[in-house]
Amino acid sequence: MKKNWKWSTMLSMVIIAALALSACGGKSGDSGNEAAGEKVNLTFTVWGDVNASANEQKLADEFNKAHPDIQVKFEPIPSEGYGTKLTTSLAAGQAPDVFLIGEGDYFKYVEKGVVEPLDDYLSKDSDFSLDIFQKDLIDNMNINGKQYYLPKDFNPLALWYNKRMFDEAGLEYPSNDWTWDQLIETSKKLTKKEGNKYTEFGFNAGKWEYPIYTYLWDHGTDIANEDGTQAEGFMNGEKTVAAIEKYVALSQGEDRVSPTPQDAETLGGDSSMFMTDKLAMMVTGRWVKTDLDKSDVEYGSALIPTGEDGTRTSIIASAGWAINANGKHKQEAYELLKWLSGTEAQKLRSENGKVLPATVTELEEVKANEVADKPVIEMMDYAKKPVTLRSTHGPIFVEEFTKAMEKILLKQQDVKGALDEAAKNVDSKIK
């Protein structure tokens, strides 16, 4: 009896409640706001726990002080339930006025029409210019020619290495002119076996698609065409198949240098393995520092290697603030959006090096003083857009590609066969 109806029950409760509330609450609310001296109430949300978002609370408090006629409330949502909670609250018309979206979902929310385009607000506002932000970030947040999001923070992918493991093996740290082949050669020296059991790995070639994208790009190929409308010839293109075969071989067979995704999962994931000196190198976002700094692992960062022809690529993961298109006070929400993404906010969040500032001037400052993060920041210059940032169809590509990779990595299907099937599925779903 329990589970089946639980979801529909909860959902409908939300809807019924929303209907009831909007029906009886609407009028009184409107008249209330028109009355002089009434404060405009706004809410905004992020994913994560309250402790991690102390800065946002501080920004909210300061905003309230600076805007006597607006009262802002900050309501963070735990990361696991964020998407579901935001979606149901949007459906019920109870969503926050300003919310945070991750780069993988930028297109999705715009397509659903729940995010307000900012262009009109920006053009009327002469005091505020998008030029203060990193151009790449603003570009990513520009969907179909319109600006929908403003940056909160961002994390470029980079190569992270475990210094202790390199020292023990007597190897030089990864250099910035490495090619992928050099990385793999070095990984072989860092991979250790006891009996027939692997105990330490040189590199993690996992199933997460972002590092795979960079690997594919560096090998001159991609899973989709430029505007994300076709998979045939890309996802299963000759170059892609060859590159994926090479990539998969990293975690399989005699010469393996990487844990299989199963191994990695059972050993707690790549960052846990890295922290316990079981993994020497991984490609991941800068957020990993938060975990690494809690442990006593000695680590460094380097540029992601290049392909044979010198191509180097990266991806910038980012979080963007959006205005609820169905909010009641969008002009005020715009003020809040500016406050949360502007220079002061960027300064506050990057104060202790936790995140990189999304604004140009502040990032220059960080660049001048920072040593450990230099390669990470430099990786920004090589950033490319994954298919999810190029096309509304992005999720379809990702879903089919992930499914194919899972089959390949579990040795249920050969690379060519799995990718052929995936490409066919994507193209038939798009049409």
Add this chain to the structure above:
Amino acid sequence: MRKSKSDWAGYLYIMPWLLGLLLFTIGPMLFSLLLAFSKWDIITGVQSIEWVGLDNFKAIFHDELFYQSLKVTFIFALISVPLYQIVSLLIAVLLNMRSRGMNVFRLIYFMPSVIPAVAVSMMWVMIFNPEYGILNKALGWFGIQGPAWLQDPSYALGALIVMGIWGVGNTIIIYLSGLQSVPEDMHEAAELDGAGRIRRFFSITLPMISPTVFFNLIMGIIGGFQYFTQAFVMTNGGPLNSTLFYNLYLYNKAFQDYEMGYASALSWILFVIILVFTLIVIRSSSMWVYYQGDDDKD
């Protein structure tokens, strides 16, 4: 018949319950029935609900994952329902013996049932861990190299079935109470006639507790078809959809793909499936369920 005032008082008394039923069960059910014939992405609000007739059902019957989830769920139900019933009945029989410290054993067997399913699942993820888990460690003592239970598509579903045995405490309790209502004198009489333990179990105990079996079987079938939490927490349907339970697929459709209409249609199909199986059991019950004081019927 004319309704008297006292009737109204009665309705008034059950009003809170009735309101709850209407608002939180019947209402949502009707709404989901409506949605089953509609297309709705939930994000854009109720105004975007679009009537599509039978489209959802047509699509479902061409959906590979629908059949996969159905397969997983049926395999699970087919194995787990009888397995859990037999195991819990056996344990209940043991717990029904008169011996010292029996309450301690009863407590031990029931305890897992009061732990939240999510916590239990997290614990089993650790137990099943191929590297550090105690299960493979224990197998290692006997020279057996245990598999990657939850990461291997050929073992994941089996692992979940095995794990479920651990949580049959509720069923045990119900069987236990059934066993305790079996009159002692019947056993004594049969014993005098020379019936052994096993004979007595099948000829006296089992018929006497058949209503309990009946109840547990129906609850077991419903629970088996609606399996969700553990798969959601532990495997999320993977690897390779080998643990994609029906309800998990339904949830993914609703809250990951935001296809509310499709998900509602799925839920109604499940409702019909469960209804059919429950009806089969109920219909068949006249053949094997024995109610005391019902003797004159035969």
